[in-house]
Amino acid sequence: MLIILYPVIFWFLIFSKVARQSSFDYLKRLYKSSGGMTPKPTLFNVYRHIYAFGECILDKLIIWSGNLDDLNYSFDGMEEFNDLASYGLGxxxxxxxxxxxxxxxxxxxxxxxxxxxxxxxxxxxxxxNKLLKAINPESALNIIQVSKFSMQDAMLLSEKIQKGGLIAIAGDRVPLTWGNTTALDFLDSKANFPLGAYLLGKTLGCPLHSLMAIKVNGQYEVSSKKIADFREPASQQSMDMAAQVFANILAAGCLRSPFQWFNFYPFWQGVDHE
Structure with a gap:
């Protein structure tokens, strides 16, 4: 099945200048940050990066179809996350x-x-998500589009947290029309990260944990780490500090599996021009 990826990825490599340059920029920064321990920023490794993205899409199809056990995966450091989910801690x-x-x-x-x-x-x-629900009803999630975030959505999220629900939000994708950003240290450079997750955590007074599934040698390593806990009013941890903790977790994951970060746009644009 992977053979169908070759022409698609080749087209992506040749005609998507932004993706190609963004991949090269990321690999260059990662190579420098790792002291030369990660793959060099070459055209071949840009291809490997895009190819890994294609593999990820095929794995997504397996997940969406409900056949998760067709993939190899393991868990690491999930105890606190499991407590959140099992005991209804928002x-x-x-x-x-x-x-x-x-x-x-x-x-x-x-x-x-x-x-x-x-x-x-x-x-x-x-x-x-509506399409997935039609294909596999068990795969659908509760989804809120934050580009149209409203007070009603805020009240809904507050209620969900109070009832022990979990709210997932990407910490490495800067929204176009919603939320503030902060410049953080990431791979020895400054890059803009969104503050939305930490603003929500601070406002709703709840803990924040990361959740990542990185593919290493054909097996997904699913891990979770504590980022911050805003349940205590006296907490001195700021939103910027929490965001930096996440950026450090993300950087460590990139070093662990260099071709697995699929952010194919100029992530450092407007902050750092190395």
Whole structure:
């Protein structure tokens, strides 16, 4: 089945200048940050990066179809996350475009009673979720489009947290029309990261945990780490500090599996021009 990827990825490599240059820029920064321990920023490695994205799409199809066990995966450091899901402790789950973001859909397999809401930045995800529901009703999630975020949505999210629900939001994708950003240290450079997840956590008074599924040697490593806990009014941890914790987690994941970060746009644009 992977053979069908070759012409698509070749087209993407040749004709998508933004994706190609963004991949090269990311690999260059990662190579420098790792002291030369990660793949060099070459055209061949840009191809490998895009090819890994194609593989990820095929894996998403497996997840969406409900056949998660067709994939190899393991868990690491999931104890606190499992407590959140199992005991109904409301929290913000900060996900990323590192690895397979759609492993969030697999949470229901291990925690069937969890109430998971996903915040997205585009209408495409909402429409796609409807398509998934038609194909496989169990794969659909509660989705809110944050580009049209309203007070009613804020009240809904507050209610979900109070009832022990989990709210997932990407921490590495800057929205076009919603939310503030902050410049953080990432791969030895400054890059803009969205503050939406931390603003929600601070406002709703709840903990934040990361959730990532990175493919290493053909197996997904699913992990979760604590980012911040805003349940205590006296907490001195700022939103910027929490965001930097996430950026550090993301950087460590990129070093662990260099071709798994699928953010094919100028991530450092407007902040750092190395």
């Amino acid at each position: 929290a913000i789950i900060v996900v990323s475009h590192l690895g397979n973001l759609d492993f969030c859909r697999a949470i229901a397999k291990f925690h069937p009673n969890v109430d998971l809401t996903v915040l997205v930045h585009t209408t495409h995800a909402v429409k796609f």
